[in-house]
Amino acid sequence: MYGSKIGFLMEGSAMVFLSLTQLRSVLSAMMIMVTCLTGNIVSAQERDALPDFIVAEYGIPPEIPIGPMSDGLQAAIKVAFVDSVTQSAWGEKQTLALAEIRRSNDPRVVWVISDLMRFVSARQLNNEFSDVASELLGKNLQTRNSWGDVTDHLIAWDIPAPPNYLDMKRAIFVSVVPEWDKLFVEGNIDWRLVSWGGVLIDDRAYDTTDEQCNCIPAADNPEVTNANDAKWLKDDDIVFGIEVNGEYRAYPRQIMEVREMVNDTLGGRDLGIPYCTLCGAAQAYFTDRLPAGVERPILRTSGLLIRSNKVMYDLATYSVFDTFLGHAVTGPLAEINMQLKQATVITTEWGAWKSAHPETTVLAEALALGSNPDFRNTRDANGPIFPVGDVDPRLPVHEDIVGIITASGRPVAFQRSIAVATLQRGQEITFENIHLELEAGGIKAVGNDGVDLGSHQAFWFAWSQFHPQTALWPE
Numbered sequence: 001m002y003g004s005k006i007g008f009l010m011e012g013s014a015m016v017f018l019s020l021t022q023l024r025s026v027l028s029a030m031m032i033m034v035t036c037l038t039g040n041i042v043s044a045q046e047r048d049a050l051p052d053f054i055v056a057e058y059g060i061p062p063e064i065p066i067g068p069m070s071d072g073l074q075a076a077i078k079v080a081f082v083d084s085v086t087q088s089a090w091g092e093k094q095t096l097a098l099a100e101i102r103r104s105n106d107p108r109v110v111w112v113i114s115d116l117m118r119f120v121s122a123r124q125l126n127n128e129f130s131d132v133a134s135e136l137l138g139k140n141l142q143t144r145n146s147w148g149d150v151t152d153h154l155i156a157w158d159i160p161a162p163p164n165y166l167d168m169k170r171a172i173f174v175s176v177v178p179e180w181d182k183l184f185v186e187g188n189i190d191w192r193l194v195s196w197g198g199v200l201i202d203d204r205a206y207d208t209t210d211e212q213c214n215c216i217p218a219a220d221n222p223e224v225t226n227a228n229d230a231k232w233l234k235d236d237d238i239v240f241g242i243e244v245n246g247e248y249r250a251y252p253r254q255i256m257e258v259r260e261m262v263n264d265t266l267g268g269r270d271l272g273i274p275y276c277t278l279c280g281a282a283q284a285y286f287t288d289r290l291p292a293g294v295e296r297p298i299l300r301t302s303g304l305l306i307r308s309n310k311v312m313y314d315l316a317t318y319s320v321f322d323t324f325l326g327h328a329v330t331g332p333l334a335e336i337n338m339q340l341k342q343a344t345v346i347t348t349e350w351g352a353w354k355s356a357h358p359e360t361t362v363l364a365e366a367l368a369l370g371s372n373p374d375f376r377n378t379r380d381a382n383g384p385i386f387p388v389g390d391v392d393p394r395l396p397v398h399e400d401i402v403g404i405i406t407a408s409g410r411p412v413a414f415q416r417s418i419a420v421a422t423l424q425r426g427q428e429i430t431f432e433n434i435h436l437e438l439e440a441g442g443i444k445a446v447g448n449d450g451v452d453l454g455s456h457q458a459f460w461f462a463w464s465q466f467h468p469q470t471a472l473w474p475e
């Protein structure tokens with residue numbers, strides 16, 4: 001049973017209450033009002049056919065209007081979803097606007113409902129949003145994780161965004177975290193898929209590793225030790241091993257879980273190393289040898305996610321990067337089509353890495369901040385905790401794969417468990433120009449000439465959603 005009042009609440013904001021009885025009365029009265037909706041209706045059959053596995057899991061999508069929205073509906077969206085955040089209040093005007101939105105029969109609006117649901121902690125109001133979203137999508141999504149379920153359906157069905165969506169989304173997100181102001185701009189990014197990861201932006205100046213923040217704090221120029229001095233690491237602890245120009249370094253998962261970003265120099269090359277705990281993916285990008293006049297990108301965690309993958313950005317230009325693909329998608333670096341080249345990351349155990357490379361250095365224990373989480377076997381044990389929509393059903397969502405792009409530009413994923421067993425039997429694994437090799441208990445990909453190609457390990461759901469046309473070995 002819920003209380004008699006309904007509230008809109010965000011941390012540090014005021015609350016304005018409307019009685020639940022008043023809310024129901026106003027909504028019922030407004031149900032008889034007719035709002036003007038311009039544009040045509042596109043049936044599910046007229047849109048591109050969805051794969052069978054999506055229909056089996058999510059059902060048939062609703063009919064989608066095309067064209068502009070009526071002035072009345074656009075005004076209602078602003079009052080209900082933008083003004084409520086900028087004014088930190090929910091009152092009678094918002095309730096009337098929500099009733100008009102309910103009557104619109106326009107599923108596109110649900111993207112804005114989803115955005116606001118992510119920040120609403122008042123249960124009754126969240127339930128009202130879920131109810132409206134369910135009605136517009138034609139499916140009951142009043143569940144314990146209504147925001148996640150609503151968003152999963154939007155992604156899986158590829159529901160179009162409403163007109164002027166970025167402006168509305170930006171107003172909501174920037175009202176909550178003003179520091180996001182420079183990030184929400186036009187670019188080669190699908191803003192529908194961007195959500196809040198539950199943490200604030202890391203906008204600390206470069207080389208301030210020890211400065212505290214209410215964020216996931218990146219480590220710049222991290223302190224390292226030699227292998228013999230790393231007595232705090234057990235042999236079966238997971239590390240991410242990187243080699244550049246004959247210099248080896250291990251990045252323990254205990255540290256990367258709490259830092260999620262390292263800006264380092266190894267083998268005379270600058271690196272930006274993001275680790276997405278949700279995707280099980282550590283990647284290493286070269287951040288030097290750039291076009292003339294372009295400063296080294298200093299990579300930071302934005303606090304935002306896109307399909308359960310962290311959104312990173314450059315501290316100097318506020319250019320947003322596709323973390324998984326390594327290319328800039330907004331800002332000055334996107335304007336020059338910056339694509340960061342990857343170095344190979346070997347996911348393995350500390351004992352195997354130091355045995356193969358006794359000369360290795362390793363990040364210092366102090367960087368772990370006293371934490372040693374293992375999210376895969378605890379928090380994420382039952383699958384991704386943030387919306388990802390449809391997942392390629394060829395493998396389980398958390399299956400480990402080693403991913404690489406072939407010389408022809410084709411992405412391919414190798415199922416790690418099968419690949420390791422195959423290589424240990426002495427059998428070859430090749431795919432176009434790619435040859436897999438065992439390396440310090442992990443796997444790396446090399447070309448026909450033996451040159452390292454820059455592979456990394458990740459969960460299947462992450463690789464397949466960012467490479468939807470990926471090949472899978474063995475097929």
